[in-house]
Amino acid sequence: MHMKAVLGVWLLVLVGLGAAAPSVFSSLAGAGWQANGSESVAVRDFAQEHFGGDASSAIQVVIHTEDGTIGDRATTEVIEDATALLSADDRIADIMPPTPGVTVSEDGRTGILIAGAAADTDDMVRLADDLSDRITALGTDTIDVLPTGQSMLWSDFNHANHDAMMKAEMMSWPVTLLILVLAFGSLVAAGLPLMLTLAGLVASAGALVLLNMVTPISVWAMNFALMFALALGIDYALFLVARFRDALRPHGGSHGGTTPSASVDVAATYGTAGKAVLLSGITVLISLSAVLLVPAPAVRTMAVGIMLAVVFVLAASFTLLPAVLGALGEKVNAVSLPFAKKQEHRSPLFARWAGVLQRRPLVAVLGSAALLVLLALPVLGLKVAMPSIAVVPEDAPVRQGYHLVQDAMGDGAPGMLQIITDAEDAEAATGRAASTDGIAAVTPAMPAGDDSGLVMFQAVPEVDPSDEAMTGILADLRADLPESALVGGAPAESIDLQDALDTWLPVIIGVILVLGFLLLLVALRAPLTALVGTLVSLLSTGAAFGVARLIFQEGHLSGLFSFEPQGFLDGWGPVFFFAMIFAVAMDYTVFLLATVKEHHEKTGDARLSVTEGMAHSGRIIFAAAAVMVAVFFTFALAEPLPPKEMGIILGTAVLLDALLVRLVLLPAVMLLAGRAAWWCPAWLRRILPDVSFSH
Structure with a gap:
């Protein structure tokens, strides 16, 4: 067994990829929940290009007061402060202040400032990460200022889920170690699956950061990679280490350390259990590769994250683990619990x-x-x-602003709902949208700020965005509007x-x-x-x-x-x-x-x-x-x-x-x-x- 050479290579891999690993959660993408090639994505792209970034990814700031109205001195100062904060960032395009009849409530106490998107959806989520607290801090004793919108939603959503998943992972490690000790009866043997898991985790985290430099990778990819590296790393090590310990028994415990018989035992292990582990790993990769068919970046890259973790765990299983087993020999049973001395593989x-x-x-x-x-x-x-x-x-600001x-x-x-259509179809489109069942109101059509000949208006549904009736409302709109109209x-x-x-x-x-x-x-x-x-x-x-x-x-x-x-x-x-x-x-x-x-x-x-x-x-x-x-x-x-x-x-x-x-x-x-x-x-x-x- 080439223990030193294998450890040297793995040390280089872990140091190289490990240097990038700490930034994995801050550098990975936060958006990507879209169907590439869909009508709604086309509307978002048109809105960003022709309408000052007034797309679904724009940052929305809700200003609400109980002591005055939008446009009075106090709220105007807050709007100016928010405008200054947002306009200082080059990821923001046009800033649209609260507009009566469009983004101001009938009672005049609530308005929405829209900061157009000048960057892709992932950068807009990063902008939401950067500005959420600073926007909320603009509020006063009498005025609430809350960030909301799609980018803010994904920002809060990702943070809440990341924190929860990390806490869950930390809780699972002690339980995992206890189960492994009971399964193996030896602290040394129980530590080998954790070694395999950590190697796979560090390597896959660094690889995801590097891959993110080529194409956006969802932050969820690391969350799932973390979970699957732990689960499969332990699975594979359990199977291989158990078979190796069984192969040792015919020698009667006569050897320890790197000996020819230890190498024979490793070969026997990988000639049997090793094939099963390889077949299992290929099966996992095949199952997850099918998910790549879905034309959604977030879904695809989550699968990529798990697949990377599986590849690195497999690589460690077939290089690092056999080298360590060959070096340990009978010492794999060191620090055994009393009951383990009578434990057999069968x-x-x-x-x-x-x-x-x-x-x-x-x-x-x-x-x-x-x-x-x-x-x-x-x-x-x-x-x-x-x-x-x-x-x-x-208590998330995005949810408070939403309500x-x-x-x-x-x-x-x-x-x-955002509707973009040719200028000559604007009147017909707004009329048909207003008469569609489930639409409460439409805003005036606004021409594009260039010579594209496009106009955009909003259709306000009667139901909550997550209500199942929204699917039918969207289908009716798309069926009733002129051919040039796109709904997003x-x-x-x-x-x-x-x-x-x-x-x-x-x-x-x-x-x-x-x-x-x-x-x-x-x-x-x-x-x-x-x-x-x-x-x-x-x-x-x-x-x-x-x-x-x-x-x-x-x-x-x-x-x-x-x-x-x-x-x-x-x-x-x-x-x-x-x-x-x-x-x-x-x-x-x-x-x-x-x-x-x-x-x-x-x-x-x-x-x-x-x-x-x-x-x-x-x-x-x-x-x-x-x-x-x-x-x-x-x-x-x-x-x-x-x-x-x-x-x-x-x-x-x-x-x-x-x-x-x-x-x-x-x-x-x-x-x-x-x-x-x-x-x-x-x-x-x-x-x-x-x-x-x-x-």
Whole structure:
């Protein structure tokens, strides 16, 4: 083993990428929640180019007074101060003061100053980060000054979620370490998964910062990378270290340090468990790569962040970990707890459980499948939408400004729709918009400040921007307006993104299932087992989303988890969480089926191989699931809703998948199938590579 060379290379990688890592959360992009190529994005671009930056990404400042009116001496001074503050930044284009009949309430006590966007959406979110506190500080004893608008929303949203996710991560580490110590019974062995995780985290954080210099990467990419590096790093290390410790036993503990026999044990480990880990990593990467089909920068770069973390964890698993294992040898069991001295890789408990399944395989299949189907039934009524203002804390300035505007100007005022059309169609467009059901009012059409021949006006909906009726209002507007008219604005951007997510969801599910099946087919050379192993993942996924509907849409247990139900699940959930759940589920599938195949290659006995596969992988799957459930459910304690959704959905999926699918349903189906589980037609066997998991 080339311990020094490997450590030297990793040291260079971690120092190089680690130098960039500390700036990961401050440098990554805060926007990107849009459907590229959509009508609403085109409106935003036109507004920024031709209308002084009065786009959905503009900074909005709400000025409210109870002791006077907008335009009196006190409010005029505040407006001038806000104008001076905003105009000093080159990311601001034109500044539009509160205008009666357009951005001033009927009672004259609330007005909106609009600072046009002269930069892209990510820079406008960074500007919101920079100016939010300074804008709020302009308020006086009698005048409230609050920043709001789409850029401010994403700024507060990102900060609240980042803080919550970091707290959840910190809470999960002690629990993770405790589970690892109990699983391994040795402090040294338990420390190896954490070493793997930290290496993957530092490397992926630095890589994301460098990649962000080429193309904007969402700050959410690091949040998810952090979580998956921890979960998968521990998964892979559990499987590899457990197999290495098992390989040591025939030597009777006679060696320690870097010896030829230690190198042989490492080779045996990677000749068996190493192949399963590699197959698992490829499966995870394939599942997440399907998300890249969605034409939304934030969604795509979240997938990229996780994929980078998986690549670095895999790299560490196949270079850093074997070098350390070869150097440690028998010392991997150092600082062992008393119970660990009798611990064997083959678990008698899971061997007995496999015996129970052998006696009643049909009961196990029907019982576990029925429970999963019952939990999955609510998914048929699942509603999804982009997040509402409720996802930011109640005391956030953006939420306070939002409600001030609603109280003064109507429910739909914070989400005005922007309509851009040719000047000759302006009269027809404003008339049709005003007569559209669900539109409370329209503002006068304003010509562009150049010779483009365009005009823009706002349509104020009657309902809150997150109300499901907004989808129908937008569709009616687009159908009724002249052909030259384009409809955008923040609500339209959310609806267009949701439409894109809904459109691509069946495609993504299909791609993930087909590629997952093909990968298992290549590895196992068993069509029936590959098909069953792929399809049963749908049951745990469906059950997790069924539970999600009950909790997040219907509001059950909302008091326990301390959140305000939106009446729907956040829109990216089905696409992104499906890919993540399927990746984790296939992780366990690979560990189980690779071990079963290894024993089938040795014995040729289909039923015995299931028993031995369970005995040798059941405890690892159980421990890995316990770590993941602990990691995911800590996010359920977060205050913001999105981390709470992620934690509960992923935690529920892992719990159900490990306990009901991998440790009950899948082995029971294989027991029922018997020899048919490993049947493969001769023509297919000639095509497929011969991948062996025995050593």
